[in-house]
Amino acid sequence: MTNPKTAPAAGPTSPTLLDRTFQVSLILKGLDGVLELVGGILLLVISPAQLGAVARVLTQHELAEDPHDLIATTLVRLAGGLSVSATLFGAVYLLAHGAVKVVLVWAVLANRLWAYPWMIGFLIVFIGYQAYRLAVGFSCGVALLTAFDIFIVVLPWREYMIRRRR
Structure with missing residues (x-):
């Protein structure tokens, strides 16, 4: 009889690096889906003007140091130019995409x-x-x-x- 502590790993049943990579990447996709759901909800409850104000607050320190910072200036420009219809489209897109992703990741993990x-x-x-x-x-x-x-x-x-x- 073989001692279970010294028995060799069961070949095909023990998870390979590819199997673990699959699990981790699925979890990352699921977390991405959850973040999309949160983002979609936020887009529904925050007005475009409020989004512009948040972008300005979040980037003000960076823009004070470097008024030409590419990421900060782009973020402020994009947030300032949002319309209600663009925000609604973004919310619906994120909610639908996030929901499908979360359900499919859950189903695959199950x-x-x-x-x-x-x-x-x-x-x-x-x-x-x-x-x-x-x-x-x-x-x-x-x-x-x-x-x-x-x-x-x-x-x-x-x-x-x-x-x-x-």
């Missing part, structure tokens, strides 16, 4: 097989939108998010194929 193809399809649609955004005007943030989403599509696909075989 081992619901139906959620894998939905998550993959949802991410592919979003990657397509991000690719359009990159074609219209390049952004490092969107490029990094797109690369992360492509990586996230590969991991659920791998996991889905493994679970389907079982």
Whole structure:
């Protein structure tokens, strides 16, 4: 009889680095979805004028040190130019995107097989939108998010194929 403390790790049942990466990336996607929900709610309850005032308060120290700071001046300019319709669109977008992301991440973490193809399809649609955004005007943030989403599509696909075989 083998002592459980000295027994070798069970090959395919012990989580690999890729399995742990999948779990961590799912959790990150879920947290991102929660943040999108919070952001969407905030956009619904805070007026565009209030958003502009918050942006000015948050950037005033940086702009006092460097009045030409790219990030701070861009943030103040964007927040100051928000309309009610743009804010509403942003709120609806964030709420819908965040809700879908949270539900799909929860379902995948709960081992619901139906959620894998939905998550993959949802991410592919979003990657397509991000690719359009990159074609219209390049952004490092969107490029990094797109690369992360492509990586996230590969991991659920791998996991889905493994679970389907079982």
